[in-house]
Amino acid sequence: MDCKFVPAVCSYCGTGCGVLFEVIDGKINATLPMKSHPVNHGKLCIKGWNLHEYINSYMRLKTPLIKEDGRFQKATWDEAIGHAAVKFNQIKDQFGPDAIGVLVSAKITNEENYLAQKFTRAVIGTNNVDHCARL
Amino acid sequence: MNLIDQVEQLFIQDKIDIFLGYKALDGHLLPHGFTRDRMEELKALQVSEGRYSLEKIATHLTEKHPDIRIGMIARECNLRTLNLLYTWKQLNPENIETINISCCPSPLKPHSDCSYLEPKQTGAYKKTHGIDFNADPDTFLDDFNNKNRFSRWMYEFNKCIKCYGCRNICPVCFCDECSLEHASLVEPGTLPVDVPIFHLIRATHMAGRCIDCGLCEDACPMDIPLRLLYRQVNAIVSDIFDYRPGNGTDQSPFTIIGEKTVLEPKPMDAQLEGEKEYGL
Ligand code: SF4
Ligand code: SF4
Ligand code: SF4
Ligand code: SF4
Numbered sequence: 001m002d003c004k005f006v007p008a009v010c011s012y013c014g015t016g017c018g019v020l021f022e023v024i025d026g027k028i029n030a031t032l033p034m035k036s037h038p039v040n041h042g043k044l045c046i047k048g049w050n051l052h053e054y055i056n057s058y059m060r061l062k063t064p065l066i067k068e069d070g071r072f073q074k075a076t077w078d079e080a081i082g083h084a085a086v087k088f089n090q091i092k093d094q095f096g097p098d099a100i101g102v103l104v105s106a107k108i109t110n111e112e113n114y115l116a117q118k119f120t121r122a123v124i125g126t127n128n129v130d131h132c133a134r135l
Numbered sequence: 136m137n138l139i140d141q142v143e144q145l146f147i148q149d150k151i152d153i154f155l156g157y158k159a160l161d162g163h164l165l166p167h168g169f170t171r172d173r174m175e176e177l178k179a180l181q182v183s184e185g186r187y188s189l190e191k192i193a194t195h196l197t198e199k200h201p202d203i204r205i206g207m208i209a210r211e212c213n214l215r216t217l218n219l220l221y222t223w224k225q226l227n228p229e230n231i232e233t234i235n236i237s238c239c240p241s242p243l244k245p246h247s248d249c250s251y252l253e254p255k256q257t258g259a260y261k262k263t264h265g266i267d268f269n270a271d272p273d274t275f276l277d278d279f280n281n282k283n284r285f286s287r288w289m290y291e292f293n294k295c296i297k298c299y300g301c302r303n304i305c306p307v308c309f310c311d312e313c314s315l316e317h318a319s320l321v322e323p324g325t326l327p328v329d330v331p332i333f334h335l336i337r338a339t340h341m342a343g344r345c346i347d348c349g350l351c352e353d354a355c356p357m358d359i360p361l362r363l364l365y366r367q368v369n370a371i372v373s374d375i376f377d378y379r380p381g382n383g384t385d386q387s388p389f390t391i392i393g394e395k396t397v398l399e400p401k402p403m404d405a406q407l408e409g410e411k412e413y414g415l
Contacts, residue, residue, distance in 0.1 A: 001200055003153060003168030003192070007160060020165060022192065029195055033300070033354060035185035036163045042185070043356040046298045 001025060007034055012047040014106030014133065015039065019048055028052045092124065101128035139180050141234050142206065146171050151206035151232050155192055157183035166192065182208060182236055188306040188350060190216045194225050197403055202230070209233035215346035215381030216306040222387055223400050225309050255352075265290045266360045268352075272367045288364075289330065294357040297328040301337065301351035301361055307344045307380075311401040314340070334364070341365040343372045343389040346381035 003024050010017045018037025022030040031051040035042035054060060064080035065072040075083070091099050102120040104113050113131065120129040136144070138156075145151045158167040158176070164183035169176055189207045196203055209217065214233065220226040255268040266275070266287050279287065302308045302315055314336050315321050321333055345365040352361045373379050376388040 001153065001196075001203065002170065003155070003196055005165045005167060007163060007165060022195065024195060024199055032187065032304075034163065034165075035187065035353075040356075042353055044298060044300060044354075045296060045356065049298060049300060049303050 005032075007037075010044070010048040010051060011107055012051070017044055017048050019044065019051060021052065028055050088124065097125035098128060100124050100126055101130070104129065104131050106131070106133050138182065138208075138234060139177050142169065142177060142180060143174070145206050145232055145234075146174065151204045152200075153196065153203065153205055154180075155189040155205060155207040156180045157187075157208070168192075168196075186210070186212070186348075186350065186353075188216070188304065188348075189213060190220060190226070191304075191306040193231065194220065194309065194403075197226060197230070201403060204230045204232070206232040206234065208236055210236050210238045212238075212346065212348035216348060218384050219307055219344065219346055219381045219387075220309075221384045222390060223307075223309065225400060225403060227403070228384070261358070266363060268358075268360050268363070270360075270363060272363060272370060275363070291357075291359045292330040292334050293327065294359060295328045295330065295333065296357060297326055297333070298356060300354040300356065304350045304354040305345075306348065306350070307341075307346060309400050310340075311399045334359075334361075337361075338364050338368050342368045343376075343378060343387045344380055345369055 001024075003022075006021045006023055008019050008021060010019050017040035018034035020032040020034045021028045022032060029052065031044075031049055033040055033042045033044040033048070040048075064075045064077055066075040066080060066083050067073075088100065100120075102116060102124070104116045108116075117129045120126060142154050142156070145154065152170070154169040156167060156169060157164045158169075158179045158181065159165075164181060164185060166183075166187045166189060167176075167180075169180060189209075190213055193205045193207060196205060207213070214235065217226065217228075217231060217233065221228045257267045257269065261267070264287065275284070299315065302313060315333065316323070320336060321329055345368070347362060347366060347369070349362050351365075352359075355361060369380065372388070378385075378388050380387065
């Protein structure tokens with residue numbers, strides 16, 4: 001029997017509230033607000049309070065899926081990234097880079113957002129990049 | 136004997152299986168379950184100014200392991216909650232050991248080691264339009280007429296973002312089905328929250344239950360003075376029944392009414408039963 005508390009950052013929005021996962025016997029049992037966190041001072045919104053629900057949800061995707069013959073099939077990360085790269089290249093060759101757009105998210109870090117726009121501009125070659133905070 | 140030695144003794148004398156206390160991690164004092172197979176961790180055991188509901192954690196552990204023996208750091212508020220949880224059969228007093236920590240302000244420590252004892256600051260706008268956190272319930276009734284009080288409470292309730300934090304953090308919210316999730320009372324998935332019904336449901340439920348720990352008010356992102364509301368409700372309970380929740384382990388006026396109570400508490404091993412039922 002084991003009971004520990006693991007600090008983390010809420011993954012739902014860009015506010016980045018500090019949460020504490022109550023882990024009993026290796027399974028996340030509840031989410032608590034972190035009292036000493038400088039962002040949220042022990043408070044959360046309804047999404048943060050329920051983080052453990054989606055982590056434990058049976059509907060949660062645990063591997064990438066590739067659609068083949070109209071059905072999603074389990075795939076490895078290498079297969080999925082390879083597949084996406086081939087498709088992006090096909091679209092780019094056929095319709096040009098402006099046929100692709102990238103939407104990034106407040107749920108990822110500043111650095112990841114920077115990388116995403118770099119990838120969009122330098123690798124894909126389009127300025128079609130936007131962020132959910134602007135919607 | 137210092138805290139760590141006391142806990143070590145509890146393990147050596149085989150009185151507990153797990154001890155709930157606090158441990159520093161990345162500069163934050165966080166709750167932690169200390170166990171016999173990792174005794175070396177005990178060196179890091181501490182008391183924390185920030186309060187987490189260790190007894191609510193104990194009920195979660197008990198749901199999974201009904202016979203588990205739990206030790207914990209206990210302040211005054213933790214002790215009141217434990218009494219209430221014994222009364223409502225959410226924990227078995229024979230399975231709980233506490234190491235009591237003094238909380239009282241003293242000449243040596245003006246606010247001792249608990250965040251609860253720091254008076255909350257009320258801003259100027261809140262003072263004129265809403266409710267002062269530190270208002271005395273009696274003078275509050277005398278100072279304002281009905282209409283004024285109603286508009287002040289509505290000002291406070293209307294700020295609610297329906298996070299359910301007050302219910303989630305509350306150590307004495309342990310109902311099998313929570314009325315706040317009952318679609319005919321509180322419409323699910325919509326904002327703004329139904330006022331004042333949402334807050335009044337919770338206020339009536341806290342009659343005879345709320346042990347005035349203040350965790351709900353601490354967790355409320357909108358600074359709604361929830362404790363004042365629950366204190367007022369409990370003043371009625373104490374006037375009529377001479378009962379103060381958590382003062383002892385006597386039955387509460389709300390548990391002796393009959394076998395079936397209105398707010399059905401969940402059985403102590405609820406989770407285990409559920410897991411059996413679904414074959415998990
Ligand atoms: S708890 Fe709410 S406000 Fe805080 S980061 Fe999560 S979603 Fe955003
Ligand atoms: S003060 Fe708030 S959190 Fe504490 S017992 Fe009362 S209602 Fe629950
Ligand atoms: S006491 Fe009321 S608010 Fe608390 S869990 Fe029970 S039904 Fe919900
Ligand atoms: S904690 Fe405050 S904002 Fe959240 S549901 Fe309760 S009263 Fe509303």
